[in-house]
Amino acid sequence: MDALVPRPRTVVAPGAVHVPGWLDADARRALVEACRDWAAGPVPMRHTRLPRGGVMSVRTVCLGWHWKPYAYSRTADDVNGARVAPFPDWLAEWGRRALADAYRDPAAGDGYAPDTALINFYGAGARMGMHQDRDERSGAPVVSLTVGDACVFRFGNTETRGRPYTDVQLESGDLFVFGGPARLAYHGVPKVLPGTGDPAAGLHSGRLNLTMRVTGLTEP
Ligand SMILES: O=C(O)CCC(=O)C(=O)O
Numbered sequence: 095m096d097a098l099v100p101r102p103r104t105v106v107a108p109g110a111v112h113v114p115g116w117l118d119a120d121a122r123r124a125l126v127e128a129c130r131d132w133a134a135g136p137v138p139m140r141h142t143r144l145p146r147g148g149v150m151s152v153r154t155v156c157l158g159w160h161w162k163p164y165a166y167s168r169t170a171d172d173v174n175g176a177r178v179a180p181f182p183d184w185l186a187e188w189g190r191r192a193l194a195d196a197y198r199d200p201a202a203g204d205g206y207a208p209d210t211a212l213i214n215f216y217g218a219g220a221r222m223g224m225h226q227d228r229d230e231r232s233g234a235p236v237v238s239l240t241v242g243d244a245c246v247f248r249f250g251n252t253e254t255r256g257r258p259y260t261d262v263q264l265e266s267g268d269l270f271v272f273g274g275p276a277r278l279a280y281h282g283v284p285k286v287l288p289g290t291g292d293p294a295a296g297l298h299s300g301r302l303n304l305t306m307r308v309t310g311l312t313e314p
């Protein structure tokens with residue numbers, strides 16, 4: 095739902111910026127539709143298994159490169175062995191625009207060439223513990239988009255999983271970018287707020303999050 099009271103762009107930490115309502119209604123609908131396609135295959139969306147036997151509560155599908163804890167590969171060897179769907183040009187273009195808007199610098203997206211996206215679906219009760227995105231070999235920013243239910247996004251520091259951190263409410267259509275000195279900050283999603291979603295975007299419950307990244311990897 096479009097916010098009645100405009101929420102301001104916020105610099106949460108140097109390099110970390112929250113831009114509320116960045117995706118308009120058409121873009122939110124288009125993203126949900128694209129995620130539905132990607133979730134269907136060639137690699138199905140699934141709960142990622144962790145090396146110690148646990149299972150993540152979110153369901154995930156990847157584009158460009160497949161992530162499994164804690165590395166990227168072209169094929170989803172922990173799912174069905176298929177090569178992941180390609181990272182589309184239009185999404186990379188969204189990434190460049192996102193950086194220019196978040197950093198209020200028309201050149202901030204120049205040369206940004208994300209080559210992987212992780213699409214997470216948060217159903218009832220799903221959450222994500224505090225972690226760093228550190229399996230990439232590039233220091234390029236992470237661009238994060240949210241559609242559907244709002245969540246509490248906890249954005250911390252680069253040293254520890256704990257305080258200091260800032261809790262930000264991410265709502266449908268919001269953009270969050272973390273790069274520069276914030277690129278390796280711990281972050282997580284302690285809570286999704288059920289019933290706050292965006293049926294007009296085609297998502298009746300749950301939260302979709304897409305993060306695009308630059309792996310810094312080349313073909314083996
Ligand atoms: O769901 C989110 O907002 C964050 C997702 C995330 O941190 C990740 O996929 O690494």
Ligand SMILES: [Fe+2]
Pocket residue numbers: 225226227281
């Ligand atoms: Fe992350």
